[in-house]
Amino acid sequence: MTGALEGLVVADFGRVLAAPYATMLMADLGAEVIKIERPGAGDDTRAWGPPFTDDGESTYFLSVNRNKSSRVLDLRTDEGRDAALALAAEADVVIENFLPGVMDRLGLGLDDVRAVNDDVIYCSVTGFGRDSQMPGYDLLVQAMSGLMSVTGPSPDEPTKVGVALLDIITGLHATTGILAALRHRDRTGEGQRVEVNLLSSALSALANQASAHLLTGVVPVATGNEHPSIAPYALYRTADRPVILAVGNDRQFASLATELGVLQLASDARFETNAARVAHAGELTAELERLLESDGADAWSQRLLAAGVPCGPVNTLPDAFALAERVGAPAVVEIDGVRQVANPIRLSATPADYRRRPPRLGEE
The missing domain is CATH 3.30.1540.10 (formyl-coa transferase, domain 3)
Incomplete structure (x- = not known):
């Protein structure tokens, strides 16, 4: 059985959560994802914990990096930059989430990659768009996007969501944009830039709350567990x-x-x-x-x-995992002893495939 994205090669310069989540979804569906990591430490999330497994691995890192290989490259050196550019030259998709301008300074920006791969899909994930140098941490964007102003027990206690939700939503938007760009390339042969950012993703995800403000001038506030427009x-x-x-x-x-x-x-x-x-x-x-x-x-x-x-x-x-099992929507897979949340996308002909556990640093 082949995956829906089998044959697709992704050069993944993403770190932390939004970009790695997007590339894991593509990897589950058959894409070959090569994760580029810095020497010594790798992705920041390799050190994020506790909790850590008995083998000392970060459960955070393990949550979004299965089905990938790991390539250690020092992008600040000519040797590392040349190796990274060679990977990008063979890739269908390049994805990165450095601060705007960093990939250009490294010699791995869109123009550099297009010079060796003119139909590449080049996806940039930022916090606040390509013109801002503000770092894109989920908590920061939850606060600045207005999400925290409508979350929590009262307007006096702005509260974050209990998971880095905006990173996940942005990762989903990145995947959608990449797949749309690939469809366009299938028809025309043309590559393109895909840009997503956490702020725009947050405002889009605010949905009815954002619409209420734009159309009526209402400024929504936190209402605890109650809904502003539905009861009970x-x-x-x-x-x-x-x-x-x-x-x-x-x-x-x-x-x-x-x-x-x-x-x-x-x-x-x-x-x-x-x-x-x-x-x-x-x-x-x-x-x-x-x-x-x-x-x-x-x-x-x-x-x-x-x-x-x-x-x-x-x-x-x-309770939630037990419920999923009970209702016939099992949500857990195990890959070489690593328990993982299953890919939620169910495809009848080309289902997600769990080929390999998240890589150790440099594990190709």
């Missing part, structure tokens, strides 16, 4: 631990009211429509929690889900 769509107390209700329409709300034994709530003027429920969210929460406290989270989740009401407990990671 939040975390609610039960007899033992909280559950999530994610009621997206009036039909689901009527089903919820029926299961709670208070069908009259669905015809109450305060709760009859979604807009009315949002306007009276505090009263609705008080009424729902009064009713939900009669039973525990697991019981309510099973009962409400059976009635077509989106409901579930707040899982820990062990």
